[in-house]
Amino acid sequence: MWLMLPFVLLPIIEIALFIQVGGAIGVMPVIALVLASAALGFAVMRRQGARTAMNLQRAMQQFGDPAKPMAHAALVMIGGLLLVLPGLFTSAMGLLLLIAPLRELILRRMAARVSVSGGGFGWYRAGGDFGDDFPAGFRRDGRWGADEAIDGEYSVQDDPPAPIREGLTDGQETPPTGSRRGNSGWTRH
Template sequence: MWLLLPFVLLPIIEIALFIQVGGVIGVLPTILLVLLSAVLGVAVMRRQGALAMLDMQRAMQEFRDPTRPMAHGALIMLAGGLMVVPGLFTSALGLLLLIPPLRDLVLRQMGKRVRVAGAAYRGREGDFMSDVPPGYGRRRGDGVIDGEYSVQDDTPAPIREGLTDQAQKPGNSGWTRH
């Protein structure tokens, strides 16, 4: 129900704003305002999106945390997208998201609601799989892996039975018997 609410309220708000603004400045200026907002939104997405990407790359090259530039870049792209959507309310929201202190406020509010769930490595030095549960790639037992090998300086005349496939078919890697 809560997810459906924005899809019902947003068109009503946009229509009401079109009527109010169109009544004050006229129909043609209102349409031009919406078109100008869309063009400005595309320009913002191109320019600011590229700058945010450069800022993120710079943060990674300087070994800084890239999450802040990524989050700001995402909000800038959202702002540009809101400006492209035809409507005065969405354009106003997009313009507000272009203000850096307001983006910081939005990110802080979003950060309060984010809950991180994940795993951390807590192994002994030199044992990078100390906390991996059995069955997830850790070898148990004596650690011996049986295998066969042969040293070949020249290509052997006959192919030894059991080591490789006799005939290589297209798509056959030779690692398994078919």
């Protein structure tokens, strides 16, 4: 029920704003305002892609947290999308998301509501009951034991028959012109 509320209220708010603002300034200026906000939204979304890449690269070079530039970029993209949507209310919300201090406030509020619980593997943390038979390397508390050994099995497989091997690199056939073949270390000789 609560998820449907914005989809019901948003068109009603937009229509009411169109009527009020259109009555105050006229129909043509309202249409020009909506078209201008759509053009601004497209420009913001186009510019944000390159800017996000630069901010992300700068954060990685300075060994910073890339989450903050990505979160700001996501909010700017949402703001651009809201500007593209036809309507005065959505355009106002999109313009508000373009203001950096307001984005910072939104991100701080969102971060305050997020809680991070202990790490571990989902199958164990999700309540899987293994009794005394824990997977190799794991202790009862769900952590990885550094002194634990992992058991494994392997089998040696022979090379496939000749028709399947054609085209594989074994270092004995001459490569076609333009391609580089040879002992790459990845093939068995």
